[in-house]
Amino acid sequence: MYDVVNNYFEVDNKEHVKLNANENPYKIYELTKSLEDYELNRYPDNDALLLRETYGKCIGIKKENILAGNGSDEMINLIISSYISKGDTVITLEPDFSMYDFYTRRQGGNITKYKFFSGGNKFNIDEFISFAKSNNPRLIIFSNPNNPTGNVIDEVDIFKMLIEFEDIKVVIDEAYVEFYGKSMVSNIEKYPNLIIIRTLSKAWSMAALRVGFLIANNATIEEIKGNKVPYNINSISQSLATELLKYEETFKKNLDLIFRERKKVYKELVLLQEKYKIFKVYPSKANFIYGQFNGKYILNFLKELEFNNIKIRSFKDNYFRITIGSFNENKILIEVIKNFLGNIVKKKIVGEY
Template sequence: MNSLFRKDLSDFKPYEAEVNNCKVILNANESFINIEKQLEDEIISVIKDIEINRYPDPTGEKLRKIYGSYSGTDKEKIMIGNGSDELISIICNTFVNSGDKIVKLNPDFSMYKIYGVLHGAEVLEYDLKEDFTLDIDDFIDFINYEKPKVVFVSVPNNPTGGIVKKEDILKLIKSVNSIVVIDEAYFEFYGNTVIDEIDNYDNLIILRTASKIGLAALRLGFLITNSTLLMELYKVKPPYNVNSITQEIGALIYENKQVIEDNISRILREKSSLQISLLSLSERINFKLYPSGTNFILIEIYEAKELYEYLKNNGVSVRFFGKGRLENCIRITVGNRDENRLLLEAINKFLGDR
């Protein structure tokens, strides 16, 4: 049987999502606000009207129109996906032949590499500087030397929270002969975007997600690009990739833009409070907080593994990386007031037990 397996995947390590039994879950960059409760009656109403015996709209016409209004672009420039993960796979399947190169930053979202490898690409990683900032000119030189088919950059970066200025993103796009994918998964928290530039560059693709605004369970992502690239991408997209329930709930949520904006403001207030508290704690022990344009905070601490295990044993789940550039880093999703309090109390106790 082993002779039937792909030899190039013999040492491949799949992404392993953590099964979480902790009381306080701050490891996956989800929203702590249950938007379902805010719009419960409306959600029940749209679900009741779904004809579950029928296939979903293959292109999500209604959802694309509403998201186009929400995001400030035309529905004809949007593709919907089963999470942005599927859209990353579609991009690779559209443009990458076996042996072609893909470039991603290190560190950055791990799924770029995973889908690249699964599609037979040679995945090259360009290291961010020691402070996790990007030398844009050197990065451009690296890309032009390696000549990859596709370049992936998350802005803001996951997992560091760092940003790349818009002028640097545009410099990148116009300076390389590659498809440049700008993943704006955390756009709502950062506020800046290059979505208004999609018709100005023939090699630009933008990714967005509903997961960070409170719809992680729906698995809903958006791809925005020009008509030429979109036509190629539709050759690869499965016909019924986003189910009807996700489409209808997604359309309802994005129609309620004020609810989303209010929730984002609430999360950012909690983030500010958490940052202040963590900065105060950092004075007791030498750990570093990195600037963040997202709904999470990355800290670097020598005792990262010990702190992670201590928090988990006390019912608080955070993201521990434990290898490479992130060996001593912990990523903390912003929780609600009570969750952040429990987190801080546990960190305080960890420091006191030293």
């Protein structure tokens, strides 16, 4: 179980091109507040009222339908600990965010995974429903867009899922939804079993503040909030996040930069894929690109990136995930990959993927 956490908390403080944690390389604005502006001798607002109200205005949801927490991780833990007991089954996707596994197992539950990604094939909702029903789940949870593939499940399929599993909670982790543009958040009243998770760590460029949200109808909020620990978001994170959420124009401009860079990086990688035929990359609706290398070259590829101080994430079966960085970071990345592939050609060891 703790291997999951060790991988998730991987830290490297050396200077490098950091494309492994799906962070936004662009800041919202330069902060000017000093620590003297905060009452550090006082506990923070237990209900994070101003933060919830400000975020609610951003997404068109009342603050009463929002819980705020110490990153979306706390919200995931809060949901799973509220509904899962020893022996209960949680259905998720394969692959998906590793912390679903961690929190489920900590509760004594069983995590069962539906294979979501198969060479970029479309999600089969009927097959998923059949699979899930055969496992009698207490909870369904998945990220949309999916982490790490960048694939998405269409709204029509999610609606069908919510109807078929109306007696259990269906949790959609929308950590990357701003890069996709299609949220289910407006459906929380229509579907009482729907719970949405959001974060400010990705598109909103606030990873260091650790602020996440749980969004659901009033009854679900009342069910869950009694399990929330008190004072779970410190005063500094609440204050800075509330202030930064007011910079929507900058936020939108930064998103446009990510979209532009995502399109460019994907196009460059596809050209290299077609030329060398030893790796594949897949279209993404998130701020990263997922791919798979020929097993013959994956270790050398990762070593080459590490030698050039470039950090990406690698997964089993030779898959990898590259976060979309800044213009300069992406330029360095593509140049290093081109040089690596060119050296393979010189050594005459290229083979079909």
